[in-house]
Amino acid sequence: MLKIDIKKFEDLTPKELYAILRLRSEVFVVEQNCVYQDLDDKDVLALHVIGFKKNTVVAYTRVFKPGDYFSEASIGRVVVKANERQYGYGREIMAASIKAVENLFHTTTIHLSAQCYLQKFYNSLGFEQIGEEYLEDGIPHIGMVKK
Template identity: 45%
Template sequence: MQVKTFYQLSHDELFSILKTRVAVFVVEQACAYQEIDEVDRAADTLHVFLIQQGEVQAYARCYKPQPSVSAIGRVLVSPECRGKGVAQTLMARAIEACHAHYGPQPIKIAAQTYLTQFYQSLGFVPCGEAYLEDGIEHIDMVLR
């Protein structure tokens, strides 16, 4: 797994990441929304990813939405890598990157509810009620 800021990404890495994010979040999940945003290029955003043969296998975006909390979002594993432990490796690296870059503070995620048990296995705890985001049920979770 690699960890880079927006400006450290090569053009090919950035293209592969954005192509895969759109394929998963817009096409596969049938959500028409602004997938690429200003958080992507913010100075303190980290892109955690695994690329093999030019294709993104796994990706997560780490950022700091508030001074006292960091966040992990846009978490994905390519369809051909699902169910092979890649998600655990990705999230472990993303959590490690958050702590190393932002310090030891809570990490928030907006998890799709069907993945609640997966995130709980990593130490995240649900906070609040489930809600719809872009037509998909989510729940906020935090790792303290």
């Protein structure tokens, strides 16, 4: 079970921010062999949902209120450390993120941009595909919405 914290950007400690950016880089840049600009100036708008295991960041998402990323509330940068994926932390961090959107932004409509291979995972959380498949940073994605 993860210890989950939710923080605004300005409340992140330098150590937490470093751990989050390291995890995002490990997975999205190195593991997925994708060169892209992860630091997109949106982190300052987001709430950061951080999953800790023994004081180590192993799972993470960032969530946005409606209008800050998409017109609906949104969840992005969903990531779990490679050697921790077998424990269900993806489901756990997403459940906490969905709950945060509902409780803090008072909406149940959530938009995300999913890597296509994760469609079934997001379907199991109540998200449905909208629109056609598209490439984002060279990786097939689909838009998905949970109402």
